[in-house]
Amino acid sequence: MLSKQLVAASLQPIVLTILSRGEAYGYEIMQRALDLSNGQLVWTAGTLYPLMHRLEAKGLISSAWHPSESGPRRKYYRITSKGQTVLEADKKEWINVHAILMNLWGPELAIA
Amino acid sequence: MMFNLETAISTWKNALKHNRAFLPEDIEELEGHIRDHVHSACEAGLSEEEGYRRALKEIGDLMGLETEYKKVFWSKVLTRTGAVKEIILEVKMLINYLKIAFRNLLRYKGYTSINIIGLAAGIACFIVIGLFVKDELSYDRHNEHADSIVRVLYGEKQIYTPTAVAPEFSRRFPEVVSATRIFPIGMFNSITVRKDEKLFEESGFISADSTLFDVFTLQIVAGQPENALNRPQTIAISRTAALKYFNRIDPIGETLNVSGSTDFEVTAVFEDLPSTSHVHFSFVTSFVSYPRWSEREIWDRSNFFTYLRLQDARSMEPLQNKIDAMVAQLSASDPNLASEQFFFTLQRLTDIRLKFEGRERYVFMFSAIGLLILLVACANYINLATARASRRAREVGIRKVSGAHRGHLMRQFFGESMLMVLIASILAVVLVFISIGPLNAVSGKEIALSLWNLKFWGLIVGLGVIMAGLSGVYPAIMLSSYQPATVLKSASGRGTGSSKFRNVLVVFQFVVTVFLLVGTFVVKGQLSLMQDRDFGFEKDHVVVLSMNDAAMRSNYESIKSVLQSQPYVQAVSAIQSIPGYQFSGYGMETEESDLTEQVPGGGQLVNGITIDDDVVNVLGLHLIAGSNFPDDPSYTPSDGQYRYLVNEQLVRSLNWDPDEAVGKKINLTSGRVGEIFGVYQDYHYQSLHNEINAQALFIDPSQFRNLMIKLRPDQGSGSLTASMASLQKIWKDVAPQKPFSFKFLDDEFDALYKADVQISEVISVFSVLAVLIACLGLIGLASFTAERKTKEIGVRKVMGATVGQIYLLMTKELVLLVGIAFAIATPFAWYFLNKWLENFSFRLELTVWTFLTAGLVVLLIAVITVSYQALRASYLDPVKSLRYE
Numbered sequence: 001m002l003s004k005q006l007v008a009a010s011l012q013p014i015v016l017t018i019l020s021r022g023e024a025y026g027y028e029i030m031q032r033a034l035d036l037s038n039g040q041l042v043w044t045a046g047t048l049y050p051l052m053h054r055l056e057a058k059g060l061i062s063s064a065w066h067p068s069e070s071g072p073r074r075k076y077y078r079i080t081s082k083g084q085t086v087l088e089a090d091k092k093e094w095i096n097v098h099a100i101l102m103n104l105w106g107p108e109l110a111i112a
Numbered sequence: 113m114m115f116n117l118e119t120a121i122s123t124w125k126n127a128l129k130h131n132r133a134f135l136p137e138d139i140e141e142l143e144g145h146i147r148d149h150v151h152s153a154c155e156a157g158l159s160e161e162e163g164y165r166r167a168l169k170e171i172g173d174l175m176g177l178e179t180e181y182k183k184v185f186w187s188k189v190l191t192r193t194g195a196v197k198e199i200i201l202e203v204k205m206l207i208n209y210l211k212i213a214f215r216n217l218l219r220y221k222g223y224t225s226i227n228i229i230g231l232a233a234g235i236a237c238f239i240v241i242g243l244f245v246k247d248e249l250s251y252d253r254h255n256e257h258a259d260s261i262v263r264v265l266y267g268e269k270q271i272y273t274p275t276a277v278a279p280e281f282s283r284r285f286p287e288v289v290s291a292t293r294i295f296p297i298g299m300f301n302s303i304t305v306r307k308d309e310k311l312f313e314e315s316g317f318i319s320a321d322s323t324l325f326d327v328f329t330l331q332i333v334a335g336q337p338e339n340a341l342n343r344p345q346t347i348a349i350s351r352t353a354a355l356k357y358f359n360r361i362d363p364i365g366e367t368l369n370v371s372g373s374t375d376f377e378v379t380a381v382f383e384d385l386p387s388t389s390h391v392h393f394s395f396v397t398s399f400v401s402y403p404r405w406s407e408r409e410i411w412d413r414s415n416f417f418t419y420l421r422l423q424d425a426r427s428m429e430p431l432q433n434k435i436d437a438m439v440a441q442l443s444a445s446d447p448n449l450a451s452e453q454f455f456f457t458l459q460r461l462t463d464i465r466l467k468f469e470g471r472e473r474y475v476f477m478f479s480a481i482g483l484l485i486l487l488v489a490c491a492n493y494i495n496l497a498t499a500r501a502s503r504r505a506r507e508v509g510i511r512k513v514s515g516a517h518r519g520h521l522m523r524q525f526f527g528e529s530m531l532m533v534l535i536a537s538i539l540a541v542v543l544v545f546i547s548i549g550p551l552n553a554v555s556g557k558e559i560a561l562s563l564w565n566l567k568f569w570g571l572i573v574g575l576g577v578i579m580a581g582l583s584g585v586y587p588a589i590m591l592s593s594y595q596p597a598t599v600l601k602s603a604s605g606r607g608t609g610s611s612k613f614r615n616v617l618v619v620f621q622f623v624v625t626v627f628l629l630v631g632t633f634v635v636k637g638q639l640s641l642m643q644d645r646d647f648g649f650e651k652d653h654v655v656v657l658s659m660n661d662a663a664m665r666s667n668y669e670s671i672k673s674v675l676q677s678q679p680y681v682q683a684v685s686a687i688q689s690i691p692g693y694q695f696s697g698y699g700m701e702t703e704e705s706d707l708t709e710q711v712p713g714g715g716q717l718v719n720g721i722t723i724d725d726d727v728v729n730v731l732g733l734h735l736i737a738g739s740n741f742p743d744d745p746s747y748t749p750s751d752g753q754y755r756y757l758v759n760e761q762l763v764r765s766l767n768w769d770p771d772e773a774v775g776k777k778i779n780l781t782s783g784r785v786g787e788i789f790g791v792y793q794d795y796h797y798q799s800l801h802n803e804i805n806a807q808a809l810f811i812d813p814s815q816f817r818n819l820m821i822k823l824r825p826d827q828g829s830g831s832l833t834a835s836m837a838s839l840q841k842i843w844k845d846v847a848p849q850k851p852f853s854f855k856f857l858d859d860e861f862d863a864l865y866k867a868d869v870q871i872s873e874v875i876s877v878f879s880v881l882a883v884l885i886a887c888l889g890l891i892g893l894a895s896f897t898a899e900r901k902t903k904e905i906g907v908r909k910v911m912g913a914t915v916g917q918i919y920l921l922m923t924k925e926l927v928l929l930v931g932i933a934f935a936i937a938t939p940f941a942w943y944f945l946n947k948w949l950e951n952f953s954f955r956l957e958l959t960v961w962t963f964l965t966a967g968l969v970v971l972l973i974a975v976i977t978v979s980y981q982a983l984r985a986s987y988l989d990p991v992k993s994l995r996y997e
Contacts, residue, residue: 053184
C-alpha cells in the first residue's frame with residue numbers, strides 16, 4: 001500500500017493518464033488503477049468522485065451521461081485539451097522527481 | 113429477512129436525498145458505482161449481500177463522504193445553473209436562524225431587555241467617544257498640506273517669534289515653499305470694527321503676510337487670494353463677518369473701519385474656519401499695512417506666529433539641522449543675539465493640538481474609556497448568556513439527539529447574539545443622534561452627524577460585527593458543547609463549570625468600575641484644586657472694557673476720573689492685557705549684566721505688561737517690598753525714567769532679596785531703563801497650566817488696551833444691573849466710537865479652564881454610564897444565581913437558616929469579588945493617575961482615601977444591586993420553592 005500523501009499527490013496524473021487513453025466512468029477508472037498498480041492504489045469513492053468533480057470544474061475533463069448495456073445510465077469522463085496540457089506538465093514534473101531520486105540512489109537501487 | 117439489493121440501495125439513497133452536499137446526479141453516479149461493485153463481486157462468486165457490504169465499506173462512512181463532497185460543492189454548483197437556487201436556500205436558512213433567535217429573545221423579555229440596553233449603551237458610548245476622538249485627531253487636517261506645514265517656535269515652547277524668521281527662512285532654505293507671519297492683533301485684546309452704524313468688538317482679528325493663503329487652505333468665497341493681502345490697508349474677512357457687516361458674501365472693494373482710525377478695503381472673503389482649526393480668525397489685515405513691523409526684519413522682539421509650508425513632510429528634520437547651523441552662525445557674528453534661549457524649533461502643524469496643547473492624553477484617556485465600556489457591555493452579554501445556559505442545556509440536548517450538528521447549534525446561538533447586537537446597534541444609533549446635541553454643548557465641540565455618512569455606517573457595522581464576535585463566540589462554543597447524554601440525564605439540566613469564568617468577567621467589570629470612579633474623583637479633585645486656588649489676585653467684581661483705541665488712550669486720565677467719581681466704582685485702572693492672557697515677552701538686562709546693552713539676546717526673558725498706577729488696587733496685588741507707583745498723572749515713560757513693579761519670581765531668579773531689589777535698575781529691551789519701585793507676590797498671569805515666571809509691570813500709556821473697573825462689592829441686590837446701565841451711559845459720552853461690550857474678569861479667567869472642565873464633565877458622564885452598564889449585568893446575574901439556588905435556599909430554610917444568613921450567603925461572594933477587583937484596580941489607577949497629574953504644575957496629592965472611597969462606592973452599588981434578588985430569595989417560602997420536585 002502506498003502512503004496517503006503519495007496516493008493523493010498521484011491521483012490527478014493517474015486519472016488524467018487513464019482518461020487520455022479513452023473515456024471511462026468512475027468505477028472503471030478505479031478498477032484500472034487497481035489493476036495497473038497490482039492492487040497498490042486503493043482509492044475510495046469519497047476521494048475519487050470529488051476529485052473528478054473538481055477536475056471538471058477546472059476544465060481539465062468533461063463528462064456526459066451514456067446509457068449502459070446493463071441497468072441505469074453511467075457518467076463518462078473524457079479528458080479535454082486543457083487536461084492534456086496539464087497532464088504533459090505533470091508528467092515532466094514526475095519524471096524530474098524520479099530522475100533526481102535515481103541520481104541520488106544510483107542505478108543498483110533503481111533496478112532492485 | 114432476505115436481503116434485497118433494490119431495497120438496500122433505495123434506503124441508502126433516501127439517507128442522501130436531503131443532504132445538500134450531494135446533487136441528484138452525484139447520487140446517481142454513486143449508485144452506479146455501488147451497482148458496479150456488487151456486479152463484479154457477484155462475478156467473483158460472492159453473494160449480493162456481501163458485495164453490497166463491501167461496496168459500502170469502500171465508499172466510506174457518510175460523514176467523510178459528505179465532507180469530501182462539500183469541498184467541491186460550490187465549484188460544481190457554479191459551473192451549473194443551481195447557484196442562485198443554492199444562495200436562496202442559504203438565505204432561507206439564515207432567515208430561519210433569525211426567526212428562531214427572535215422567538216428566543218421574545219420568550220425571555222427581562223433577559224433580552226437587560227442585554228439590549230446594556231449593549232446599546234455600550235455601543236452608543238463607544239460611537240460618541242469615537243466621534244470625539246476623531247474630532248481631536250482631525251485638528252488642522254482640513255489643510256491640504258497639513259503634513260508639510262510647520263510652526264516655528266522660539267526656543268522650545270514660545271510660540272511668538274521675531275519678524276525676521278519668515279522672510280529669512282524662505283530666502284535661505286529651499287525646503288521652505290512658503291512662509292507666513294501672523295500677528296494676533298485681536299486674539300487677546302479685542303478690536304473695534306465698524307461699518308457705518310454697525311459697531312462691534314472683534315476678537316478673531318489677525319494680520320498676516322499675503323502668503324497666508326498659500327500656507328493654509330482657506331476656501332475662497334469671493335476675491336483673489338493671491339493678491340488679497342499684498343497691498344497696505346486691505347483686509348480679508350470670513351463669510352460670517354461679511355454677512356454680519358455687509359449682509360452679502362461678496363463685499364469686495366467695500367471698506368471696514370478698524371479701531372476707529374483706519375479704513376481697510378475688503379479684498380477677499382473666505383469660508384469660516386472649521387472648529388477643528390487650532391487658530392481661529394475672521395479678519396485678516398495685510399501685514400504690509402504696518403510698516404513698523406513689515407519693513408524691519410529684526411531678531412530681538414517676538415510678537416509673531418510663524419508658519420512654514422515645506423516641500424514635503426520629510427523636509428522637517430534636515431531643515432531643523434540647517435536652522436540650528438544658521439542660528440549658530442548668527443550668534444557667532446552678533447554677540448548680542450547669542451543666548452541659551454536663542455534658537456528655533458520646528459513643530460508639525462498636526463502636533464499642535466495633540467502634543468503642544470496636550471490633547472493627546474485626553475484622546476488616549478477617552479479611547480481607553482470607550483474600549484472599557486464596550487468590554488464591560490460584552491462581559492455583561494457573555495455572563496448573562498452563559499448563566500442562562502442552564503435553561504437551554506436541555507434544548508441543546510434535544511436538538512443534538514434530533515440530529516443537529518455542533519456547527520448548526522453554534523450558528524444558531526451566534527445568530528442570536530447577532531440579532532441582539534443588531535437591535536442594540538439600531539438603538540445605539542438612535543441614542544447617539546439624540547445625545548450628540550447635548551454632548552456638543554457640554555464638550556464645546558461642533559460634531560455634526562449625517563445619516564448619509566457612509567463611513568459612519570461602516571463604523572457601526574464593523575462595531576456590530578466585533579461586538580457580536582466578542583460577546584457571541586464564547587457562549588456559542590460553550591452552549592453547543594453540551595453532551596446530550598449528560599444534560600438530558602440530570603433532571604434539572606444544569607450547566608456547570610462556567611461560573612468561574614463568569615466570576616472572572618465580573619471581577620473585570622468591577623476593576624473597570626473602580627478604575628473609572630477613582631479617575632473621575634481625581635480629575636474632579638484636580639480641577640477644583642485649580643479653580644479654588646489662590647490666584648494671587650482678586651478676580652471678582654471687575655468689569656473689563658476694551659480701550660484699544662488711540663482716542664481713548666489719549667483721554668484716559670479724564671475718563672478715569674469720571675468713572676472713579678461714581679459711587680459704585682471702587683477703583684479704575686488700565687492694563688495691556690488682563691490676567692490669564694498676559695503673554696508679552698521681553699529680554700531683560702540688569703545693572704550686573706550691562707544696562708546699556710541695546711539688544712537683549714544675552715539677557716533674561718521676562719513677561720512684561722504695561723499698567724497704570726491703580727492696577728495694584730484693582731487686582732489687589734500684595735506688595736511685599738517697596739511701594740506702588742506714586743500718583744503722578746503727568747508721568748510719561750522715557751528711557752532711564754521707566755518705573756517697574758516686579759514679581760517675587762523675578763527677584764528670586766536674580767538671587768536678590770525683595771527689599772534689596774527695590775531701587776535697583778533694570779532694562780526691558782530695548783531702551784526701557786528704569787527703577788524697581790516695588791515687589792509683589794506672584795500671581796497667575798497665565799493659565800494654571802503654566803508656571804509663574806519672572807514678570808515686570810511698568811507704566812506705558814501708549815500700550816493700554818483694557819480698562820478694568822472694580823465695582824464696590826458691598827452693594828445691594830439688583831445694583832449690578834443699575835451700575836452697568838450707568839456705566840453704559842458714561843461710556844456713550846466718553847467713548848462714542850467704541851461699542852459698550854463688557855466682560856467680567858472672573859469669567860474671562862475661568863474660560864481658561866473651560867476645556868478642563870468640559871473634559872472632566874465628559875469623563876464623569878462616561879464613568880457613570882460604565883458603572884450603570886455593569887450594574888445592569890449584575891442585576892441579571894443576581895437573578896439567575898437566585899433562581900439556581902432556589903432549592904438550596906429552600907432546604908436551608910427548612911433546616912433552620914435565618915433570612916440574614918441566607919442574605920449573607922447570597923452576597924458574600926460578591927463582596928469577595930469586589931475585594932479582588934479593588935486589589936487589581938488600585939495599582940493600575942495609581943500608576944495612570946500619577947502619570948496624568950504630572951501634566952499639571954499644581955497637582956492633587958493622591959491619597960489612600962480616594963481609592964478607598966471609590967472601592968466602597970462600588971461595593972455599595974454592587975450590594976444594593978443584588979440585594980433585591982438576595983432578599984427576595986431569602987424570604988421565599990420553602991414550601992413553594994421545594995414543591996416542584
